[in-house]
Amino acid sequence: MSTSASFRIIEILTRRGETFAAAESCTGGGIVARLTDIPGSSAVVWGGIVSYSNEAKITLLDVNPELLERDGAVSSGVAKSMAWGMRVRSAADWTVAVTGIAGPGGGTAEKPVGTVWIAWCSPPGNVLTERFHFDGDRAFIRKKTEDKALEVLLLLIDRQN
Numbered sequence: 001m002s003t004s005a006s007f008r009i010i011e012i013l014t015r016r017g018e019t020f021a022a023a024e025s026c027t028g029g030g031i032v033a034r035l036t037d038i039p040g041s042s043a044v045v046w047g048g049i050v051s052y053s054n055e056a057k058i059t060l061l062d063v064n065p066e067l068l069e070r071d072g073a074v075s076s077g078v079a080k081s082m083a084w085g086m087r088v089r090s091a092a093d094w095t096v097a098v099t100g101i102a103g104p105g106g107g108t109a110e111k112p113v114g115t116v117w118i119a120w121c122s123p124p125g126n127v128l129t130e131r132f133h134f135d136g137d138r139a140f141i142r143k144k145t146e147d148k149a150l151e152v153l154l155l156l157i158d159r160q161n
Helices: 001-015 029-037 055-061 066-073 078-091 138-159
Strands: 020-024 045-050 093-102 115-121 126-133
Touching: 001 029, 001 078, 001 138, 020 029, 020 078, 020 115, 029 045, 029 138, 045 055, 055 066, 055 078, 066 078, 066 126, 078 093, 078 126, 115 138, 126 138
Parallel strands: 020 045, 020 093
Antiparallel strands: 093 115, 115 126
């Protein structure tokens, strides 16, 4: 995603007086970093939580341990729970959560390397989740995850007018 798209997100949220926060696992803070590269982003970016381990997801975002045990960290339910937990922790209007397998190891037949779940929570509290698969090395998978998270966020923010 280009800097201009990140700029557009910050511009719209600033104009509307709305805020943003992210719960990131496989991207390790990259989504928040890309938004905070934009001057003036401090007016809208609450911050983020890098919840890389399951323990961090449970402790920092209130993800149910039984959900993690049953579905695994890379799942729709966990992404949704992370997005909602970030919303509760930050009171941000918009939240994004990402969880995935960036590789090179860690994949399975059911969840190969490149499997990513992204969740977006809007001001009314609706949470949308979507599964993606990105082929490539670790850096490429992380970048594509950030790109998609921000691309869809911009679409959702634009629709919310």
